[in-house]
Amino acid sequence: MAPFSVMSDKNERRWYVIQTYAGYENKVKANLEQRIATMGMEDKIFRVLVPTEERVYVKDGKHKKVKRKVFPGYVLVEMILDDQSWYVVRHTPGVTGFVGAGNSPIPLSEREVQEIFAKIGKEQMKPKVEIDLKPGDVVRVKSGPFEGQAGTVVEVVPEKGKVKFSVTLFGRETIVEADYNDLTKL
Known part of the structure; x- marks a missing residue:
């Protein structure tokens, strides 16, 4: 029996x-989905989601795609909250509790849900790129119009997959922008 009596607003x-x-x-998600099916809770517990984002790490010119959890240690569940559905979720192996005040789960607001889905939806379309370069590192251009040039990183722009660095052209320091893939860290 749940420690409280909850009736959702109009189911x-x-x-x-x-x-x-x-x-x-992911194990909790699988366990919960199995419990929903075996306990016949499909009419009260609808979706179980572990929000992930894809990231691309670039190190030494090699790309590695990695899926990372957006909220480590948390799982989202779409459900109609009542004593029975609360019990099924709360007593799933690996679940430590609901997020909320005391024993009263607090649902996410519509705005929060939209922000989460916008974030994970957008991430699925275009993975974030992370690279082992930072301002002050020295890089060499592997290809393109500045091939062979070496320079100091001034700015890293992961959203665009670009690095701005300083090179000497015609005796003057010039800021140049290049794609991560065209650079090698020295």
Whole structure:
């Protein structure tokens, strides 16, 4: 029996956040989906989501795509909250509790849900790029009009996949922008 009695407003579907053991988010998702099916809760618990984003790491000119959890240790559940659905979710192996005040789960606001879906939706379309360069590092251009030139990194622009660095052209320091793929760290 749940420690509280909750009746959702007009049996409204809402998104709730549950806490899990770190690193067990996907296992909790699988366990919960299995419990929903075996306990016949499809009419009260609809979706279980572990928000992830794809990142591209560039190191020594090699790309590596990695999926990372947006909220490590948390899983999102779309459900109609009542005593029975609360019990099924709360007693799923790996679940440590709902996010909320005491034993009362607090649903995400519509704005929060839209922000999360916008973030993970956008991330699925275009992965973030991370590179092991920072301002002050020295790089050499591998290809393009400045091939062979070496310079000092001034700015890293991960959103565009670009690096701005300083090179000497015609005896003057000039800021040049190049793609991550065209550079080698020295």
